[in-house]
Amino acid sequence: xxxxxxxxxxxxxxxxxxxxxxxxxxxxxxxxxxxxxxxxxxxxxxxxxxxxxxxxxxxxxxxxxxxxxxxxxxxxxxxxxxxxxxxxxxxxxxxxxxxxxxxxxxxxxxxxxxxxxxxxxxxxxxxxxxxxxxxxxxxxxxxxxxxxxxxxxxxxxxxxxxxxxxxxxxxxxxxxxxxxxxxxxxxxxxxxxxxxxxxxxxxxxxxxxxxxxxxxxxxxxxxx
Amino acid sequence: xxxxxxxxxxxxxxxxxxxxxxxxxxxxxxxxxxxxxxxxxxxxxxxxxxxxxxxxxxxxxxxxxxxxxxxxxxxxxxxxxxxxxxxxxxxxxxxxxxxxxxxxxxxxxxxxxxxxxxxxxxxxxxxxxxxxxxxxxxxxxxxxxxxxxxxxxxxxxxxxxxxxxxxxxxxxxxxxxxxxxxxxxxxxxxxxxxxxxxxxxxxxxxxxxxxxxxxxxxxxxxxxxxxxxxxxxxxxxxxxxxxxxxxxxxxxxxxxxxxxxxxxxxxxxxxxxxxxxxxxxxxxxxxxxxxxxxxxxxxxxxxxxxxxxxxxxxxx
Numbered sequence: 230x231x232x233x234x235x236x237x238x239x240x241x242x243x244x245x246x247x248x249x250x251x252x253x254x255x256x257x258x259x260x261x262x263x264x265x266x267x268x269x270x271x272x273x274x275x276x277x278x279x280x281x282x283x284x285x286x287x288x289x290x291x292x293x294x295x296x297x298x299x300x301x302x303x304x305x306x307x308x309x310x311x312x313x314x315x316x317x318x319x320x321x322x323x324x325x326x327x328x329x330x331x332x333x334x335x336x337x338x339x340x341x342x343x344x345x346x347x348x349x350x351x352x353x354x355x356x357x358x359x360x361x362x363x364x365x366x367x368x369x370x371x372x373x374x375x376x377x378x379x380x381x382x383x384x385x386x387x388x389x390x391x392x393x394x395x396x397x398x399x400x401x402x403x404x405x406x407x408x409x410x411x412x413x414x415x416x417x418x419x420x421x422x423x424x425x426x427x428x429x430x431x432x433x434x435x436x437x438x439x440x441x442x443x444x445x446x447x448x449x450x451x452x453x
Numbered sequence: 454x455x456x457x458x459x460x461x462x463x464x465x466x467x468x469x470x471x472x473x474x475x476x477x478x479x480x481x482x483x484x485x486x487x488x489x490x491x492x493x494x495x496x497x498x499x500x501x502x503x504x505x506x507x508x509x510x511x512x513x514x515x516x517x518x519x520x521x522x523x524x525x526x527x528x529x530x531x532x533x534x535x536x537x538x539x540x541x542x543x544x545x546x547x548x549x550x551x552x553x554x555x556x557x558x559x560x561x562x563x564x565x566x567x568x569x570x571x572x573x574x575x576x577x578x579x580x581x582x583x584x585x586x587x588x589x590x591x592x593x594x595x596x597x598x599x600x601x602x603x604x605x606x607x608x609x610x611x612x613x614x615x616x617x618x619x620x621x622x623x624x625x626x627x628x629x630x631x632x633x634x635x636x637x638x639x640x641x642x643x644x645x646x647x648x649x650x651x652x653x654x655x656x657x658x659x660x661x662x663x664x665x666x667x668x669x670x671x672x673x674x675x676x677x678x679x680x681x682x683x684x685x686x687x688x689x690x691x692x693x694x695x696x697x698x699x700x701x702x703x704x705x706x707x708x709x710x711x712x713x714x715x716x717x718x719x720x721x722x723x724x725x726x727x728x729x730x731x732x733x734x735x736x737x738x739x740x741x742x743x744x745x746x747x748x749x750x751x752x753x754x755x756x757x758x759x760x761x762x763x764x765x766x767x768x769x
Contacts, residue, residue, distance in 0.1 A: 232767040233623040240627035247629030247762040254754060258747070331750035338757045345765050361765050 238282050239358045245279045246362045249399065250341070253372040253392060258334055260326035262385060266311045269388045273303030276395055283359060283402050291410060292402060298417045299398070307391060307424045311384060314431055318441060325382040333379060337372055344368040355404050362403035369396030383434055383441045387427045394420060458546045461707045462536065465545070468716075469535045469692075473685040474498035476723060481655075483731035498684065505677035513574045513670050523570035524671065524678040527563045531682045534559035535689050539696055541715040542704035543614045552611040553601040556693075557594065560645070563682065564590055571667035582666025585742065589651065589663070592749035593644045596637055599756035603634040604697055606763050613697070621700040630767060633759030635698040640752035642694060644745065646687040649734040651745055661739065688723075691730075695722045 232240065252272040259265050277300040284292030315321060327333055345364035352360045373396060376389025398416070401408045408416070431441060438445050478498045485492035513520075537551040537559075564586065571583035605611040607630060608619035620631070644651045647664040657665055668679045696703060699722060704715030740748065 232628060233625045237627070240625070243766040244627045244629040244632070247633070247758070247766060250762070251633065251755070251758060254751075254758065258751060330747045334747075334750050334754040338754050338761075341758070341761050345761065364765050365762075 235358070238286055242279055242282045242286065242359060243362075245275050245282070246359070246365050246399070246403075249275045249279065249395075250365050250368060253369050253396075254334065254337055256388065256392060257337055257372055257376055257379075258327070258330045260324050260330075262320055262323045262325050262382060263312070263315060265325070265385050265388050266308050266315070269311075269392055270304050270308035272392060272395060273299060273308075276399060277304060279399075280402050286358065287406070289406055292406075294410070295398075295402070295413055298413070302417055302420055303391065303395065307420065310424050310428060311387065314428055315384060318431070318435060320382075320384065320441070323382065325380055325385045327379045333375070337368075337375065340371050340375070341365075341368045344371060351404070357404065359403040363400055366396045366399035366403055369393075369399060372396075381442050381444045383427075383431055383443055386443065387424075390423075391420065458544065458707060461542065461712070462545055462547045465540050465542070466532060466536045469538075469540055469688060470532060470681070470685060473681065473688040474502060476688045476691065476727060477684040479724065480727045480731050480734075483728055484734055487731055487735045502677050502681060505680065506674045508673040510673035510675060515574065516670075517573055519566075520570050520573040520670075521675075523566045523573075524675040524682075526566045528678045528682045528685075530559045530563040530566075531685050531689070534563075535685060537613070538689050538692055539613055539617055539703070540692055541712055541719055542707055543617055544705060544707050545614065548614045549612070551613075553605065553613055553616070554598070554611055556613070557597055557601065560686070561590075561594065563686075567667055567679075574670045576670065578666045578669050582663055582669070585663045586667060589644055589745055589749065592746050592753070593641050596749055596753040596756050597641045597645070599753055599760065600634045600638045600641065603630055603756055603759040603763060606760060607631065607767075613693075617696050617700045617703065620697065621703065628763075628767060630759040630763035631698060633755050633762060635694070637752040637755035637759065638694055638698070640748065640755070642687075642690045643733070644749055644752070646683070646690055648687075648730060650737045650740045651748065653739050661742075691723060691726050692719070695719065695726055 232243075235243075249272055252268050252275065256265055256268045256272070259268060277296045280292055280296035280299060284290065284296060315323075341364075344367040348364040348367055352363045354360075355363075370393050373389045373391075373393030376392065377386050380386050380389060394416070434441055475495060475498070478493070478495045481497075482492040482495055534556055536547045537545075537556055539545050539548050568583040568586050571579040571586070573579070601611065604616050604620075607628065608616040610616060610619070625631075642648070647654055652663040653661065654664070656662055664683065668676060671679055696719070702715065702718030702722075704711040
């Protein structure tokens with residue numbers, strides 16, 4: 230079916246899923262710590278909106294609960310927690326620039342192609358409108374992993390980790406009817422607990438090496 | 454195509470060239486307003502051009518013939534690019550024989566000669582400006598072409614008239630591929646036309662300028678021609694952005710009434726686009742030169758993302 234002939238909300242679902250991917254790209258390259266957190270919150274917002282639209286489109290009311298949980302946890306709570314830590318550690322103006330952003334963006338483009346190619350046979354099995362979103366959600370997962378690998382500050386690594394979770398959640402609503410409610414709730418509280426545990430981890434990190442830069446952990450002694 | 458069509462095409466080019474300084478002046482006027490300064494009158498760019506045209510031309514001692522023919526070649530190539538751009542009406546005989554890739558070629562042609570002329574005299578600034586211009590365009594051109602590929606995949610054609618008609622006929626504002634391509638194209642426009650945050654059009658500060666450094670040795674009417682070419686280039690890019698990504702209201706015939714209506718719409722949209730550029734230039738600071746490749750790589754990735762999201766989400 231041609232894109233222009235789809236009903237409006239389905240067009241919006243596809244457009245929003247593309248925007249979610251775009252936000253992952255921005256998160257990958259943006260040097261400012263606070264901005265990365267804000268982008269993450271925005272990605273959560275688009276994810277929640279897409280979930281709600283899929284719930285409407287597929288007539289699956291339990292997905293509304295997932296959307297509400299996403300909104301509550303990933304748009305409001307986790308970013309709030311991270312921002313509070315940023316303020317607590319006085320990192321508001323901290324830069325966490327990656328060494329080669331241009332090369333990284335190109336790599337991300339290649340990743341998207343790779344994910345699309347890999348997921349193509351699986352996506353063809355599904356008849357849902359969102360079946361092609363699987364490639365995108367896998368790209369979001371891999372880009373979250375890329376953020377984890379390339380960033381040096383602990384907080385942006387956490388953002389990368391959380392955005393990986395975003396991708397997994399997206400994949401679940403894209404090709405299935407959403408995960409079972411028990412799993413959904415479990416994952417949601419996992420994220421919650423992870424966010425809090427990370428907070429404690431930051432505190433210890435700050436106390437023991439007086440910085441949140443993971444790079445400092447690779448030296449063995451305190452003397453340089 | 455009737456001879457009348459060619460007449461309209463000619464008229465359209467003349468109009469484009471005549472309006473180019475006004476568009477530049479309009480952006481400057483808006484910028485001054487936004488920054489609480491007293492703006493120059495809107496016709497100030499025309500005055501500047503007239504002043505430059507009436508001035509005596511001075512040559513550097515060792516200027517070669519390349520240096521002398523460059524203003525003609527640059528202005529000529531840009532006017533040709535303007536001639537193949539659908540401006541008011543899509544019913545354009547010149548646009549039917551070329552496509553978006555040829556259009557990119559015209560700009561590349563002009564750029565090569567401008568860069569060569571910058572190096573011709575052998576001053577440090579000219580060479581520096583040329584080197585910077587080529588660095589930036591080496592990143593901007595792939596992004597531009599990727600944008601062209603994205604829109605031509607949407608329309609199944611590289612011909613601008615077909616592209617515009619297809620996008621207008623589909624009435625789709627939700628296509629993510631077009632959003633991405635439009636955003637990437639905006640970044641390319643900023644880089645190619647030397648606007649903030651890539652280059653500052655208002656500065657003559659030696660260490661940061663790019664375009665100004667290349668044309669530093671020109672004077673009199675040759676400088677006027679290059680200035681006009683730069684203004685025209687900006688207008689053509691703006692018209693392209695408007696007509697490709699927001700073509701509603703463009704005329705489909707060459708009837709006088711339709712043309713008038715199309716002109717009105719394109720005028721309104723150009724004014725709004727100028728406002729967008731002025732807002733961007735007021736709120737952003739010029740970035741360091743070494744950040745520009747990242748900026749343009751982002752534009753490239755956006756255009757690539759547009760193409761991929763077309764393949765992944767919209768093609769099936």
